[in-house]
Amino acid sequence: MTTAPTPVPAPAAADPSGGPGAVAAGPSAPPPAAPAPAARARRPRGGPWLTALPLLAFFAVGFGLPAIAIATGAFTLSSDAEAGAGTFSTANLTDSVQGAYWTALLSSVKLSALTALIGTVVGLPLAQAVVTSRFRAVREAVLTASGVLANFGGLPLAFAFVATLGNAGEITKLFHLTDHGWTLYGFTGLSIAYLYFLVPLMVLTITPALDGLRRQWREAAANNRATALQYWRHVALPILLPSLLGGYVLLFGSAFAAYATAAAMVGATVPLISRSIADALSGNVLVGQGNLALALSLDMIVVAVLVMAVYLPLQRRSARWLS
Amino acid sequence: MAQLTPRALAGRRPRLWRGTVLLVAGLYFLVPMAASVWFSIDNPGGGIRFDAYTGLLGAPGFTDALLLTLELAAATVVVLLVLLVPALIAARLGTPRMRAVLEVVCTLPLVVPPVAFTAGVIGVLRWGPDHLMDTPFFQTIVFIQQPEFPLVLVIAYVLMSLPLAYRALDSGLRAVDVRTLVEAARSCGASWPRAVLTVVLPNLRGALLNAAFLTLALVLGEFTAASILGYQPFAVWVYSVGNSQGQMSVAVSVLSLLITWVLLLLLAAAGRERRPAPAQS
DSSP: OOTTTTTTHHHHHHGGGSSSTHHHHTTTOOSOOOHHHHHHHHSOTTHHHHHHHHHHHHHIIIIIHHHHHHHHHTTBOOTTSSSOTTSBOSHHHHHHTSHHHHHHHHHHHHHHHHHHHHHHHHHHHHHHHHHTOSOHHHHHHHHHHHHHHHTOOHHHHHHHHHHHHSTTOHHHHHHTGGGGTOOSSSHHHHHHHHHHHHHHHHHHHHHHHHHHSOHHHHHHHHHTTOOHHHHIIIIIHHHHHHHHHHHHHHHHHHHHHOOHHHHHHTTTSSOOHHHHHHHHHTTOSOTTOTTHHHHHHHHHHHHHHHHHHHHHHHHHHHHHHHO | OTTHHHHHHHHHHHHHHHHHHHHHHHHHHHHHHHHHHHHHHBOTTSSBOOHHHHTTTTSTTHHHHHHHHHHHHHHHHHHHHHHHHHHHHHHHHSOHHHHHHHHHHHHGGGGSOHHHHHHHHHHHHHHHHHHOTTSHHHHHHHHTTOSSSOHHHHHHHHHHHHHHHHHHHHHHHHTSOHHHHHHHHHHTTOOHHHIIIIIIHHHTHHHHHHHHHHHHHHHHHOOHHHHHHTOOOHHHHHHHHHHHOHHHHHHHHHHHHHHHHHHHHHHHHHHHHHTHHHHHO
């Protein structure tokens, strides 16, 4: 919004200094030869790739090695296996999609899909209310709060909800919720807690898209005697769809990857894949399943990759729309 | 005229609807905060006491855990910026292909959830005793796991915050014409380090602060990797306290929310300070 106008003055300001673009190359390359030497003079010695080398090397070691460890470990029998330790096997992967582990994976996907859906459905009207508000203060306050709350995951979130809606929580005591069968330590409670950071995340994600909706489109629809409902159904929602889907997928990913909140709040009552991995890593597995954690990680990455494969093209598409 | 009336109504209705939405959202988001504050100061015997806050400093392990976390956060921010900023500036001057490669590299960690990444890290660390006993790599693996300052956590945190920091820096760089700035500085005779340090970086102040803040927030609250790898920075300490002293853990949650809030407001203030400058030029 505010960044868009800034590039405009820059070329305009460059013009009076000399003339068209060729001037920039003038001082550095006196012979009117090719643009290649000029381009080389512009860069640091050794080229830009050399400057990025530390980052790429760090990435290759810090990220590449664990990735290799997962990929190879998931397909080899662990060292505590009775026979054939270190040999190729798909036993880990088959174990990881069976029984309790499969339940945990399904439960994770279900929780993430549901909370992301609610987060999207709730976040859109909230963002719309903020965008169309006449008071700048409302907008600033909600967006700042969203920035804070979207980062407010993990343990503090769990403790805040235990203090509010847990068995000894203030709201529980105030309304005697336990008498009505309320418990925070289950699927519903966890969903309510997750929404506390998912809705702000949705508001942050969708606000730029809503800002991109032109007032003229609404006026044009109104001039054609479209009702507000028709405007939303035939104009606004189709334009917002890529951003909405992208936001949904982002929310899904965040909920899917979350671990600390569930670990601190519900313990083992809601089976989740992230907790299964942590359990398996702390040695809580059957004999011979030492590499099961890596296979479970691979399952989780596969789901996340599928999610990102949807998200990235959508995000690019909505970005093109809004610019 | 008859057609104007429904439109006028349509214009009025959303205002009421907007108020309702904001009210409901406000309730949902404010009630847990208020309840947490109340929970942390509510004395079971009656009255209000701030024991949970005052007792925090004296709690066993508090200072150690907090110091460890702050050291980890500082190291992570420094390593991340030193690696990322030169690479991204160079990418702006370089070919589009390089920019695409960096984008992929910096987005990939998003695909691997922290738990899965930690599992992979443990997998690598196990190679030490399993295969590398007699090589210098074994010493390295022992070195990065030392309990006083676990470098392995810094490495993990840098990679986890890479996507966030990349987004923040990239959007900052997009608003600045790096190529023109560097060319201008170079034709005035500035050396490369000087052109980057005194011309490009000041223009990126907001983006740098933003990236640093996001990284800081991530490291301060990170629980997954630290707890699974068996270290005790702040978040893990809070978890262990939460089992015995509920009030204190809620007090810490309230404080952590406040700290995040203050950091973000400071950041917004710093960002606003810069705004008018480009507008005048």
